[in-house]
Amino acid sequence: MSRSVLLGLLTYGLLLTGIATVKGEFIALALPLVTYLIIGYLQAPEKIKLEATRHLSVERTSPNSNVDVTVTVTNRGSSLEEILLADVLPAGLTVRSVPAAPVRTNRHLLRLAKGESYTFGYTVSGPRGGYVFDALELKVNDHLAVSSSKVRVEMKGRLFVLPPVTRVRNIAIRPRRTRVYAGTIPARAGGAGTDFFGVRDYQPGDPPSAINWRASARHIDKLYANEFQQERVADVGIVLDGRLRTNEFARGHSLFEYSVQAAASLADALLNQGNRVGLLVYASYLAWTLPGYGKIQRERILHALANAKTGGSQVFSDLEHLPTRLFPPESQIILISPLSEDDFAPLIQLRAEGYEVMVISPNPVKFELSYLPANEIVGLAGRVIRMERALLLQKMGRAGIHVLDWDVVEPFDLFVKRRLGRSPVWLRAIER
Amino acid sequence: MTIFALILSILLAIIALAIGYAQAGVDNYSLWFLLLAAVWLIAHFRKWYWFSSIALLITIIAAAFGVWNGFPTIWMLLGALGGLLGWDLSDFARRLSYAAPMDDTRGMERLHMERVGIVAALGFGLAILSLFVRIHRLAFEVAVGLILLATLGLTRLVIGLRKY
Numbered sequence: 001m002s003r004s005v006l007l008g009l010l011t012y013g014l015l016l017t018g019i020a021t022v023k024g025e026f027i028a029l030a031l032p033l034v035t036y037l038i039i040g041y042l043q044a045p046e047k048i049k050l051e052a053t054r055h056l057s058v059e060r061t062s063p064n065s066n067v068d069v070t071v072t073v074t075n076r077g078s079s080l081e082e083i084l085l086a087d088v089l090p091a092g093l094t095v096r097s098v099p100a101a102p103v104r105t106n107r108h109l110l111r112l113a114k115g116e117s118y119t120f121g122y123t124v125s126g127p128r129g130g131y132v133f134d135a136l137e138l139k140v141n142d143h144l145a146v147s148s149s150k151v152r153v154e155m156k157g158r159l160f161v162l163p164p165v166t167r168v169r170n171i172a173i174r175p176r177r178t179r180v181y182a183g184t185i186p187a188r189a190g191g192a193g194t195d196f197f198g199v200r201d202y203q204p205g206d207p208p209s210a211i212n213w214r215a216s217a218r219h220i221d222k223l224y225a226n227e228f229q230q231e232r233v234a235d236v237g238i239v240l241d242g243r244l245r246t247n248e249f250a251r252g253h254s255l256f257e258y259s260v261q262a263a264a265s266l267a268d269a270l271l272n273q274g275n276r277v278g279l280l281v282y283a284s285y286l287a288w289t290l291p292g293y294g295k296i297q298r299e300r301i302l303h304a305l306a307n308a309k310t311g312g313s314q315v316f317s318d319l320e321h322l323p324t325r326l327f328p329p330e331s332q333i334i335l336i337s338p339l340s341e342d343d344f345a346p347l348i349q350l351r352a353e354g355y356e357v358m359v360i361s362p363n364p365v366k367f368e369l370s371y372l373p374a375n376e377i378v379g380l381a382g383r384v385i386r387m388e389r390a391l392l393l394q395k396m397g398r399a400g401i402h403v404l405d406w407d408v409v410e411p412f413d414l415f416v417k418r419r420l421g422r423s424p425v426w427l428r429a430i431e432r
Numbered sequence: 433m434t435i436f437a438l439i440l441s442i443l444l445a446i447i448a449l450a451i452g453y454a455q456a457g458v459d460n461y462s463l464w465f466l467l468l469a470a471v472w473l474i475a476h477f478r479k480w481y482w483f484s485s486i487a488l489l490i491t492i493i494a495a496a497f498g499v500w501n502g503f504p505t506i507w508m509l510l511g512a513l514g515g516l517l518g519w520d521l522s523d524f525a526r527r528l529s530y531a532a533p534m535d536d537t538r539g540m541e542r543l544h545m546e547r548v549g550i551v552a553a554l555g556f557g558l559a560i561l562s563l564f565v566r567i568h569r570l571a572f573e574v575a576v577g578l579i580l581l582a583t584l585g586l587t588r589l590v591i592g593l594r595k596y
Contacts, residue, residue: 003523006485008585010492015582017496025499025508028562029492032513032555036520039551082540084530109531111540120532143547145523 004146007037040146049077050112052136052153054087060160060302063128066096067159070121071136075112081143083110090131093124093159126161128260130307133157162302163260166413168269171420175332175356178232186229193228200227233274235291237327238263240305241319241337242283244312246364253371255362256310258408259336262360265412266334267301279304280326282319284311288326319346330354338364341392348399358402365389366407433541434528438476438521442469445491445514452498452507465494476522479529484522491515509559513552520548 011033018026050073057068071087087106089095097103104122112118136153174186190197199212202223215224240263241247247256263279270277271294278291279301289304291297318340327333333355337343350357365385372378396403404419406412446469450462468490475483495512499505524544531537 006488008588010489012586014492014496017500021500023499024562024566025505026496028505028509028559029495029499029512031559031562032509032516032552033492035555035558036516036551039547039554082527084527086530103533105532107530107532109527109535109537109540111536111543120534141527143544144520144551145527 002148004037004040007033007146011037036144037146040142040144043081043142043144044147045078045080045140045142045149047077048080048140048149048151050074050138050151050153051076052155054133054136054155054157056133056157056159059158060162062164063161064125065161066123066125068121068123069106069133070119071106072117072119073112073136073138073153074117075114077114079114080112080140082141082145083112084108084139084141085110086137087122088134088137089124090133090159092129093126093131096123096125124159128161128163128257128306130303131159131161133159160303160306162306163257163264165268165302166261166265166411168265168413168416171266171269171273171416173234173236173270173332173334173356173358173420175234175236175330176354177328177330178230178234186231188229190227191230193230195229195231197227197229199224201225233276233293235328235331236270236275236277237280237291237331237333238267238270238277238301239280239282239322239333239335239337240308241335242281242308242310243337244283244310246338246340247310249364249368251371253367254310255338255364255367255408256308258362258406258412259338260305260308262336262362262406262412264302264305265416266336266360267305268298269416271295271298271301277301278326280323281305281308282322283309284313286323288323291328319343322346322350324350324353324355327355330356332356332358335359336362338362338367339389339392341388344392344395347396347401351400356402357400358404359396360404360406361393362406362408363389366409370409433538433545434521434525437545438518438525439473441514441517441521442472442487443514445469445511445518448507448510448514449491449494449498452503452511455507456498456501456503458503461494472518472522476525479526481522481526484519488515488519491518505563506560509556513556513559516555517548517552 011030014026014030014033018024018030052071052073055070057070061067069087073083073085085108089106095104095106104120106122108118108120110118133156134154136155138151138153139148140151141148174188176188178188186193186195190200199215202211202216202225206225210225212224212226216222240259242256242259247259248254267277267279274293276291276293277297279287279289281287281304287304287308289297289300292300319342333350335347335357337359339359339361347357347359365382369378369382372382393403393405404415406415446465450465453459453461453465468487472483472487475481475487492512492515495508495515498508498511524541528537528541531540
């Protein structure tokens with residue numbers, strides 16, 4: 001019940017009692033309340049017109065980094081005696097106190113004279129995500145808080161807390177089909193390049209350095225030239241598995257953040273190599289980022305990854321509904337998933353359709369065992385599950401799927417360097 | 433400052449009611465008033481701000497009961513006024529708790545005390561005046577004006593209640 005209603009009821013109660021009992025003392029009792037109400041209403045602001053602006057120190061940042069928010073409120077209406085204001089924070093962000101600095105919050109109590117401005121700031125941080133700042137909520141009271149108005153000043157703002165990108169270099173992938181532009185992916189075709197591909201007849205126009213003298217020496221009437229493997233860019237589709245049942249474990253533990261980090265690092269590396277990269281987040285719905293090149297595509301993918309969340313959906317509970325038509329034929333697909341037993345068939349289907357499939361699988365068994373108590377039952381269960389997983393990975397490997405079993409304790413960049421690293425051109429030249 | 437004023441207001445309400453009741457020969461209520469004061473203060477420090485509305489209701493009802501039974505009106509009036517001030521200051525303290533450390537709470541407190549003091553003095557003065565002024569005959573125009581004022585107030589009250 002609002003303050004004015006309570007006071008009004010009490011006042012009327014006393015006045016009516018006074019009239020009914022013909023006792024002036026009741027009216028006397030009511031008079032302080034009446035005075036309070038009347039003065040409160042007389043002091044109510046005539047016109048509430050507030051403007052506000054919000055400024056974020058950065059619009060994209062890394063998880064749990066501090067972001068300074070500065071809000072300025074200007075009163076364009078009549079003088080306001082008491083304003084309770086709160087800058088509504090998006091869910092997930094928290095106000096941080098900076099050591100050795102005055103406490104700064106997103107809630108303030110102030111007075112604003114006509115035309116006056118008030119600026120305040122605070123610091124927020126949060127986990128990976130896309131955050132939308134919505135509005136500034138204000139409650140304007142007269143000085144006795146008899147009348148009160150709630151005002152929302154809309155001022156949109158966006159903050160992207162992007163997943164951390166670890167620098168990964170020279171990822172070796174071998175899709176069946178490449179694009180026409182020069183890149184770093186071996187194209188399974190002879191031409192200009194650095195890796196030896198084969199020997200062919202010497203043709204006029206070939207540089208003398210290309211002549212394979214050893215092969216030519218065996219034939220009196222013919223010269224042979226070395227042919228090198230062309231290196232081009234490729235189409236790569238990254239599929240991030242966000243299914244609840246494969247990513248979330250007991251006691252709130254999740255592998256999803258590792259998968260997101262892996263997807264971000266891979267996308268960054270593949271785009272840096274000049275490839276055309278698309279991203280599909282396979283969770284409660286399909287979030288598809290169209291394939292593209294370059295820095296803008298990197299931003300698009302990082303924004304999509306910032307917003308990626310795990311989700312449980314009956315439709316997407318297994319990989320049966322992976323929309324293969326989104327990926328160009330015979331392109332490289334990189335699935336980042338902890339994997340479950342029933343993912344085998346859909347992945348085989350992808351292989352059968354001609355895609356080059358690579359699976360980067362954060363190891364859920366090692367992850368789960370790392371926080372479970374080390375006792376006999378857990379150990380036995382761990383052995384059984386480990387064997388099941390090893391069998392699944394073995395079956396996939398036999399089907400031509402390149403599976404990388406990633407123990408998330410190892411940093412992703414070191415893991416990729418060890419398992420997917422491709423020596424740089426100059427080193428390969430020396431090795432030859 | 434607000435807390436100090438709040439404690440004074442609660443004490444004013446309780447002591448005035450207790451004295452008024454005691455002067456009328458009803459001593460056994462004093463303990464209940466003391467209990468009310470204690471619960472009110474505890475509720476405030478435990479941030480049960482809703483209790484101040486109940487406390488206001490109780491003090492007004494106690495004052496009205498005293499008036500009904502012919503207890504000294506001045507004490508009942510002071511009791512009701514103390515209840516009103518306590519209720520106001522309790523809510524003001526709640527609003528102050530929203531303030532950030534760098535906000536000018538001192539200035540707002542000082543201003544609020546001044547204004548509430550003026551309101552209390554004005555209300556008390558009018559109430560005292562009403563006790564001594566006796567109108568034996570009311571002019572028709574004044575009566576109509578009072579009725580219109582009452583209707584206006586009642587309308588605002590109904591509008592306020594309709595929100596709930």
